[in-house]
Amino acid sequence: MSDASVDPEEVRHVAGLARVALDEEEVGRFAEQFADILAYFDTLDEVPEVDRERDLVNVMRPDEVHESLDQSAALANAPETEDGQFKGPRVS
Amino acid sequence: MAENVFITEETVEGEADGPLAGRTVAVKDNISTEGVRTTCGSAMLEEYVPPYDATVVERLKAAGATIVGKTNMDEFGMGSTTETSHFGPTENPVAPGRVPGGSSGGSAAAVAAGEADLALGTDTGGSIRNPAAFCGVVGIKPTYGLVSRYGLVAYANSLEQIGPLAPTVEAAAELLEVIAGVDERDATTREAEAGGDYASAADGDVEGTTVGVPTELVTGVDEGVREAFEAALDDLRDKGAETVEVSLPSVERAVAAYYVIATSEASSNLARFDGVRYGVSGGYEGNWNEAFARAREEGFGEEVKRRILLGTYALSAGYHDKYYAKAQDARAWVAQDFDAALSEADVLASPTMPVPPFERGESLDDPLQMYLADVNTVPVNLANLPAVSVPAGETDGLPVGIQFVGPAFGEREIIRVGSALA
Numbered sequence: 024m025s026d027a028s029v030d031p032e033e034v035r036h037v038a039g040l041a042r043v044a045l046d047e048e049e050v051g052r053f054a055e056q057f058a059d060i061l062a063y064f065d066t067l068d069e070v071p072e073v074d075r076e077r078d079l080v081n082v083m084r085p086d087e088v089h090e091s092l093d094q095s096a097a098l099a100n101a102p103e104t105e106d107g108q109f110k111g112p113r114v115s
Numbered sequence: 116m117a118e119n120v121f122i123t124e125e126t127v128e129g130e131a132d133g134p135l136a137g138r139t140v141a142v143k144d145n146i147s148t149e150g151v152r153t154t155c156g157s158a159m160l161e162e163y164v165p166p167y168d169a170t171v172v173e174r175l176k177a178a179g180a181t182i183v184g185k186t187n188m189d190e191f192g193m194g195s196t197t198e199t200s201h202f203g204p205t206e207n208p209v210a211p212g213r214v215p216g217g218s219s220g221g222s223a224a225a226v227a228a229g230e231a232d233l234a235l236g237t238d239t240g241g242s243i244r245n246p247a248a249f250c251g252v253v254g255i256k257p258t259y260g261l262v263s264r265y266g267l268v269a270y271a272n273s274l275e276q277i278g279p280l281a282p283t284v285e286a287a288a289e290l291l292e293v294i295a296g297v298d299e300r301d302a303t304t305r306e307a308e309a310g311g312d313y314a315s316a317a318d319g320d321v322e323g324t325t326v327g328v329p330t331e332l333v334t335g336v337d338e339g340v341r342e343a344f345e346a347a348l349d350d351l352r353d354k355g356a357e358t359v360e361v362s363l364p365s366v367e368r369a370v371a372a373y374y375v376i377a378t379s380e381a382s383s384n385l386a387r388f389d390g391v392r393y394g395v396s397g398g399y400e401g402n403w404n405e406a407f408a409r410a411r412e413e414g415f416g417e418e419v420k421r422r423i424l425l426g427t428y429a430l431s432a433g434y435h436d437k438y439y440a441k442a443q444d445a446r447a448w449v450a451q452d453f454d455a456a457l458s459e460a461d462v463l464a465s466p467t468m469p470v471p472p473f474e475r476g477e478s479l480d481d482p483l484q485m486y487l488a489d490v491n492t493v494p495v496n497l498a499n500l501p502a503v504s505v506p507a508g509e510t511d512g513l514p515v516g517i518q519f520v521g522p523a524f525g526e527r528e529i530i531r532v533g534s535a536l537a
Contacts (some may be wrong), residue, residue: 024464034424034475041382041427042389042404042418044412053421060425064371067441075447076169101395111391112399114405 029057118215120224125151133179135293140175141231143222144185146193146277147266149171151182154392155268156190156200156218158413159394163253170301171235171277171294178293182232186221190416192239192270194218195480195485197246197516199341199418201329204475209251209470210513213472219280223250228278233290237267239275240373241467241492244504247280248467248516251253251506253537254280254286256492258524259499260305262291271380272303274373274496284505284534289395307524317503317534322355322530324532326519327460329363332491336469339510344466347507347517347536351464354535361456361463365448366494372445373493374486375429375438382426388414421482450498457522464533465491467504491518501526505533 031054038045084097094107103110122144129135142148145155147165149172154160168176175182189199197220198204207215208228215224219236223246226234238256247254255278262277269275279290289473290311295477328348333341348358390396390410397410415423429438456463469491478485495502500520507517517536521529 037424037428037431039408040431041423042386042407043415043423044408045420046412049417051419053424056421056482057425057428060374060486061428063483064429064438066373067368067371067375067438067445069446070351070365070368070372070441070448073444073447073451075443084299084302092166099166100163100391100393102394103399109391110399111389112397112401112403114403 029054029061118208118222118224118228119187119203119339120205120228120230122154122156122221123152123201124184127151127176127182129176129179129181131179134289135175136179136420138180138232139183140290141184141186141225141234142172142182142223143188143219143234143236145237145268146172146186146235147268148182148185151185153185153268154202156188156202157414157416157419158201159388161201163393167266170263170298172266174248174294179198181480186219186234188221190419192218192237192242192275193270193381193418193422195241195245195488196325196473198475198479199416201416207250207472210249210472212474213513214249214475215456216249216468216472218242220246222280223247223252223254226250226282233286234280235277235294236280237275237277237319238496239271239377240496241277241489243280243422244467244492244502244516244518245489250473251514252280252282253284253503253505253533254278254502255287255291255526256309256495256501257291257295257526258501259296260303261307261524261526263301263304265300269384271377272384273380274377276466284503284530284537285314287503287513288313288317288530313530314525316370316530318531319535321351321535324356325460326351326356326358326532327361327456327463328358329361329366329456329463329465331363331366332465336466337471337510340466340469340471343508343510343515344517346402348464351532351535356532359460361459362496363452363456363494365445365452368445368489369449369494369497370490372442372449373497374425375442375488376446378422379425379429379439380426382423382430385419385423392412418482446497449494453494453498453500453520462529463485463520465518467491467518471510471513471515495520499523501529503529503533505537507536
């Protein structure tokens, strides 16, 4: 396995893309573990190119109106609601 | 409960009549149950109560089963030991001090401990077969598309299936019969060509059956596990089966391909957990992105974060072709290999797990070692094939499982062969 560690800055960057906040300890631990795991993923370089023949079929159904959850059931698990709507953080 | 089998104990009575009347079923806690909290073993969903039933739960109720609780699991199905649950680890009821396997460890333990007659688990890379092997029970991972995933909290859609755990192959087949079948709410379900009536296949008759043993799946296996496996093959030969050696050269790349695909799908699936519609809220300080990142820091455990990040990395610009595209090539290669091997044999056999049950805490510090333990089970998910794990004796008093893999929708064949042993 590779003994080079993944750059902690890289871990922070990916965590930012994934919208997961990490503490410093986790960043350090993940940087070390990812070096090993990604070195293992690198063995995929040895995979030959393979013809992917799949019998794929479209599955269609008529676009009909069905009963659905009512508003109160849909909102029941939300941490915050207002006037019958989900309440989320501001967008920017 | 000493073993920490259930996250929520709750009795839901089925309709009186049906093939499962009088039978109790434990349900893995990533399968939605109307009015009963469904946590996925996560702090993120600790308070989540689904407003609807998964299709498989509707079918259980219609079949007259009594649901007795929601079982403990690795958080969002991510783990091989049921130690990553936010609600604490489950203990293996037949091997104290050891893990029950994962991620359906609570479901396997419920059956092994007699807390339920039957159980439902989910299998993305071995999560039904692994705990079945570690707890000495039977588990079936159905062909992809045989069982509806509607109402299953998704981890890696292209790989996972819901399936049964039971004390015997026949009982597992009876439960499979109830949950299998096309569902208009899951467009990936398909009608099995030779569908239905799985229980009648459990006749133990292996006369004239050819069992292929892939050499790659028995090398590197623990000595005691190997002896138990060989004894099970002897048993099958005594009953009239023939064994042949086959080869699956692609499986050496299967675990890497599996973790690239599974983590990539997980990073996308788990993006929905932002603390707005359900789950832990990140509050309203700061902007949208900061609030989401806080909710996800608080709500997710370490293994879940690790996999979301690995998946995000594998899909990010510059790495997509190197990892994700290559993993898809490996997946096609694995499928081809299985096709070739199954043209020489009716079913394939291997040890389910290459090792006996781990001691608790043993694998947590080294995630890569834990990932590698799935080497015999993950190729089956990549190829979308059915497989059953059946008890094959013990090594040093610890359960060993043997796995039989069949062709797509060949459930009857693996049930028949498995039932010769249990």
